[in-house]
Amino acid sequence: MDDGTGIANNPYGSTVEIFADESVLKEDWQPEELPEREDELEEIRNSLAPATRGVNAHNLFLYGKTGQGKTVAIDHELDLLKEFASGTEKLELSVVKTSANNQSTSYQLAAHLIKEIRGTGKKPSGIDQQSMFDLLYDELRSLNETIIIVVDEIDSIGSNDDLLYELPRARKNGHLEDHWISVIGISNDLEFRDNLSPKVKDSLYDSEIEFAPYNANQLTSILERRAERAFIDGVLTDDVIPLCAAFAAQDEGSARQAIRLLYKAGEIALNNEQETVEESHVREARDILERKRIEEGMRSLTTQDQFALLSVVALETAEETPARTRQVYQKYKSIVTRLDSNQLVERRVRDHLQSLGMQGFLIAETRNRGIQGGNHYRFELKTDLEATLEILSEDSRIDEIVADLVDIATANGLV
Ligand SMILES: Nc1ncnc2c1ncn2[C@@H]1O[C@H](COP(=O)(O)OP(=O)(O)OP(=O)(O)O)[C@@H](O)[C@H]1O
Ligand SMILES: [Mg+2]
Numbered sequence: 001m002d003d004g005t006g007i008a009n010n011p012y013g014s015t016v017e018i019f020a021d022e023s024v025l026k027e028d029w030q031p032e033e034l035p036e037r038e039d040e041l042e043e044i045r046n047s048l049a050p051a052t053r054g055v056n057a058h059n060l061f062l063y064g065k066t067g068q069g070k071t072v073a074i075d076h077e078l079d080l081l082k083e084f085a086s087g088t089e090k091l092e093l094s095v096v097k098t099s100a101n102n103q104s105t106s107y108q109l110a111a112h113l114i115k116e117i118r119g120t121g122k123k124p125s126g127i128d129q130q131s132m133f134d135l136l137y138d139e140l141r142s143l144n145e146t147i148i149i150v151v152d153e154i155d156s157i158g159s160n161d162d163l164l165y166e167l168p169r170a171r172k173n174g175h176l177e178d179h180w181i182s183v184i185g186i187s188n189d190l191e192f193r194d195n196l197s198p199k200v201k202d203s204l205y206d207s208e209i210e211f212a213p214y215n216a217n218q219l220t221s222i223l224e225r226r227a228e229r230a231f232i233d234g235v236l237t238d239d240v241i242p243l244c245a246a247f248a249a250q251d252e253g254s255a256r257q258a259i260r261l262l263y264k265a266g267e268i269a270l271n272n273e274q275e276t277v278e279e280s281h282v283r284e285a286r287d288i289l290e291r292k293r294i295e296e297g298m299r300s301l302t303t304q305d306q307f308a309l310l311s312v313v314a315l316e317t318a319e320e321t322p323a324r325t326r327q328v329y330q331k332y333k334s335i336v337t338r339l340d341s342n343q344l345v346e347r348r349v350r351d352h353l354q355s356l357g358m359q360g361f362l363i364a365e366t367r368n369r370g371i372q373g374g375n376h377y378r379f380e381l382k383t384d385l386e387a388t389l390e391i392l393s394e395d396s397r398i399d400e401i402v403a404d405l406v407d408i409a410t411a412n413g414l415v
């Protein structure tokens with residue numbers, strides 16, 4: 001297409017158009033409505049509503065797996081509450097939002113909140129915990145009467161959770177006399193919730209709201225609303241959205257993942273100068289994103305994690321999965337022997353296997369042993385075998401083993 005500007009031959013000048021408004025597919029785009037979360041939004045609203053009646057909002061805990069709309073739901077309701085506050089004398093509201101990501105102690109979280117409230121400057125440091133908390137109370141006193149503190153990714157704080165106990169009680173304990181304070185915690189780590197100390201649970205949990213994983217139909221509606229704005233009419237073939245939704249539903253039911261897939265598929269079509277987005281683009285997008293996910297995850301694996309993973313991969317190529325710990329351990333021993341590397345005992349290898357399960361590399365299934373008591377585990381590879389082999393082969397330390405596995409997998413028709 002030559003539009004007369006002389007850029008027709010510039011490689012950036014794509015001849016096809018796919019996106020009407022690409023920004024709608026970006027991570028930070030805020031949807032106006034969340035019909036799939038009506039019930040959860042209503043529960044949030046009911047918990048925040050006391051703030052409009054001159055007392056503190058309930059403390060609230062939102063949990064659910066990644067990409068389930070927790071953050072976007074809280075933002076949505078807080079925006080509405082702020083809008084309400086700006087139109088009435090009844091509510092003087094301050095919202096402090098922070099992600100606890102990387103704030104691994106109460107001390108650091110308090111320092112972070114102080115910086116957030118001040119809006120400028122460096123995080124305070126070099127004082128003891130109680131002084132830090134006192135400094136935080138000083139800052140909080142400078143805010144409006146009703147304070148809502150949102151701590152996203154609250155699980156980063158781990159077991160060092162004093163602040164989560166103290167904050168909701170700040171008024172009761174006389175730290176804040178003229179203010180109403182409440183805390184909203186958000187987490188996708190379900191174990192964190194179970195492991196919180198009873199006193200924190202007691203202090204923090206007026207209500208909790210679970211965000212259950214989206215199913216394929218819900219993901220389809222979410223994608224359809226995005227696609228309508230994001231893509232030019234008619235460029236998406238009929239199978240594209242249902243396929244993106246199905247892939248994401250099979251995995252964790254994450255809306256984030258579904259949206260990323262759709263975006264990537266659109267980009268692939270565009271980069272290939274195709275007029276429409278097809279099913280094959282979605283499949284290619286899935287492979288690319290899956291590969292990226294494995295690569296990122298692998299970077300953080302320890303050597304022993306890697307050997308444990310390699311053992312399961314070896315069983316997978318021999319079509320011997322799901323495999324019990326004992327079987328995986330046999331493979332593991334032969335691998336570390338071949339590499340002349342340090343050998344762990346079976347229990348420790350099992351710990352590594354379970355950690356690989358948490359990180360999304362393996363499916364770790366627990367079976368009750370019935371009459372013998374206790375549980376036993378069965379492991380299989382969760383990530384794509386071909387991509388996993390390919391990425392593992394890039395490590396020169398294990399590349400010979402991986403090359404052998406590729407041969408076996410090829411002979412078995414698995415790659
Ligand atoms: N019901 C929905 N309608 C439209 N978009 C949604 C819906 N639910 C989630 N999204 C979108 O999916 C993406 C992920 O949502 P969000 O960030 O709220 O997930 P989360 O539950 O906070 O995940 P994490 O635990 O990883 O932080 C965002 O881009 C969000 O806008
Ligand atoms: Mg979130």
